[in-house]
Amino acid sequence: MFAVSTSFRQAFVDRTDRIETFESALDGLMEITADLGFTQVLYGYLPTPARLPNGDWLPLKLNVRNFPDDWEDEWRQFMTVDPYYRACFDGTMPLEWTEVQRRAGLSDKQRAACDYLNDYGLSRGITVPVHLPFGRFAVxxxxTDRTAANWTEIREHARAPLHWLTHAFTQFVLDRGLEDQIDTVHPVALTPREIECLRWASAGKTSADTAIIIGRSVETVRLHLKNAIRKLDACNRAQAVAAAVQMGLI
Structure with a gap:
């Protein structure tokens, strides 16, 4: 367990006392991490398990502060392979980016993700995962970018408070009910009708039952379910329902 000073804990309480939105909370997180010597910060949250039943990874949306303006233009291609994100599921302790970058098992695309951030000067960092009940995840x-010359000192002294801060911040977000304000990415775009039909299917309704409930023909309901099954890369409606539930779509 990392030891963190009482003054640091109190500073967090004082800075978050009147915060009512996630965006303001993220601003506060940037201020606190800046005091530790960091120049950028990001927060990610998944309200569902990170991996789908078929093994695919859900994309992790990064909510950032003080990043270069155009950094996200090409980042979407890396949202499911991000090596720092993937490394979070190897344990619970803080991860230093340079250690992740040296891992022998990184794929070519993961190395490309590191290079992409490196090109923006974002190569030195510490990532702290939070594994929450029911498979939820926060990070x-x-x-520190190229403007910070004292990375060794920052890394040495900031590891413990950053570990505590990550858990305290996540608990604060959940306690204040701010998680619904966090920007996340759904990998599958279902129409309202497809979601409605899946929701009734999850309740055990047949296509005929659902047709009566929503005032459409049985054929239309079956078409909506067929489209949802295809989009979710499922084999049948039961798999589609399970995937939609895991993604938080229903």
Whole structure:
């Protein structure tokens, strides 16, 4: 267990006391991590398990502060392979980016993700995962760009408070009910009708039952379910329902 000073804990309480939105909370997180010597910070949250039943990874949306303006233009291609994100599921302790970058098992695309951030000067950071009940997941990464010359000192002294801060911040977000304000990415775009039909299917309704409930023909309901099954890369409606539930779509 990392030891963190009482003054640091109190500073967090004082800075978050009147915060009512996630965006304001993220601003506060940037201020606190800046005091530790970091120049950028990001927060990610998944309200469902990170991996689908078929083994695919859900994309992790990074909510950032003080990143370069155009950094996200090409980042979407890396949202499911992000090596720092993937490394979070190897344990619960803070991860130093340079250690992740040296891992022998990184794929070419993961190395490309590191290079992409490196090109923006974002190569030195610490990532702290939070594994929550029911498979939910949160993460904070605090980064120092090229303007910070004292990375060794920052890394040495910031590891413990950053670990505590990540867990305290996540608990604060959940306690204040701010998780619904966090920007996340759904990998599958279902129409309202497809979601409605899946929701009734999850309740055990047949296509005929659902047709009566929503005032459409049985053929239309079956078409909506067929489209949802295809979009979710499922084999049948039961798999589609399970995937939609895991993604938080229903």
């Amino acid at each position: 904070v990464s605090a980064i």
